[in-house]
Amino acid sequence: MGMQNKRILVVEDEAPIRDMLRFALERADFRISLAGDVPEARLRIAESRPDLILLDWMMPGVSGIEFTRELKTGPMTKDIPIIMVTARAEEEDTVRGLNVGCDDYISKPFSFPELTARIQAVLRRTLPGGEEEQLAVAGLQVDAASQRVTAKGEPVRLGPTEYRLLHFFVSHPERVYTREQVLDRVWGQNVYVEERTVDVHIRRLRKALAPHGYDAMIQTVRGTGYRFSEKV
Amino acid sequence: MGMQNKRILVVEDEAPIRDMLRFALERADFRISLAGDVPEARLRIAESRPDLILLDWMMPGVSGIEFTRELKTGPMTKDIPIIMVTARAEEEDTVRGLNVGCDDYISKPFSFPELTARIQAVLRRTLPGGEEEQLAVAGLQVDAASQRVTAKGEPVRLGPTEYRLLHFFVSHPERVYTREQVLDRVWGQNVYVEERTVDVHIRRLRKALAPHGYDAMIQTVRGTGYRFSEKV
């Protein structure tokens, strides 16, 4: 299922540790992004929202506290759980960090089983689809929390795959995707299904949206793939 | 802020460690009660309800596990978060294997920053809760004080687990939860139960609600989990 491997953003200034973490976490079946400092971390988050952030507390430049506060304040990022990584005996930072809103804490040196256990525990506590992700385009509303779609208030009945497909399109509008790209993003990377299967689900999605007049937003780009667009 | 000044009950048979903990935790601005064994701990709890219990699991007499179970069963004490203190990391796994409902673990030797951090984290996530409420959705009334449920006045017969399940759903409507999340929130954080068990209790809950016509509010979201919703 495409549900698994969560994205984890590792923010750590020391390259060797970063690589070690990447290795260990990839083995534990997570998808990893890396950032060496806070500005780079901001970039990575903007690219795609991670499900969890592993944040080294002691870094040159912007401190972990400031960055945590920044993240916990931003409406898009405030629900991303943060685990802070500190060296031992930094009591001050630890207490302050937890007050700022870190979700857990782990101190170097730590064992990988412990790290993955903490990550799993934190992920288990958080809710699917982030807290209040509310996508809406021209009266078409996709509510991630309840996994429901409404068109001008009217509920739209969708199967799981159609829901994921629509969710993907609504969050990536005005851009053409090939069938292969759609399969990658909606079905998951290591799944082999016929490309034409996308057609079938596109059709079903259009069919479900048609009574509400939204089917025209799923547009065919002949020779390439599909595009979600408000414009006709 | 409000996090400090919380009452912590330390249950630990070795006096030196007890004193050390008291010193460290008082410096971290907690109010501390001490108990050298389980009977004494019962007394302290009766005196005044602590906000958190730090419990050594290797003690003469009643073991930490038994005591945890006792606390988690009692209606007055079941909401007090418990952090279990174990001698070694391996024992953590042993303890974890048993179905004890404690909220976190820490293994000796630990640093004080780590201890306070864990305490903060546990308090943070268990902070909201414990109050009695009167929940009602569309004629379905859940009375927390008496643990009774009525549907349009008619009493609904529910087992304890079904009651907690319904209470959880009614207080978190319009949102999908995975089985894992339901287990975490309804059964407790470190209780290991098969995910399929959720299905069974969902079914029992639906069965109990069916005669009153409320079973449709417990909705299956295929591929994800369940949702409680007023809407069809």
Place this chain on the structure above:
DNA sequence: TGGAATATGTCAGCTGGATTACACCGCAAG
């Protein structure tokens, strides 16, 4: 205290909706 009633968790087989592949059709572009 002992036995009945109730509650809980696990399992395995079942079932129907969801997913997928495939074959055929229609139409747009060149």
Place this chain on the structure above:
DNA sequence: CTTGCGGTGTAATCCAGCTGACATATTCCA
């Protein structure tokens, strides 16, 4: 007109969730 791409209906397959039964734990009450 022809070519090939995308649309559509259908049928096979699959799998998530449903269900009933059972074993065990807990509570209740005589």
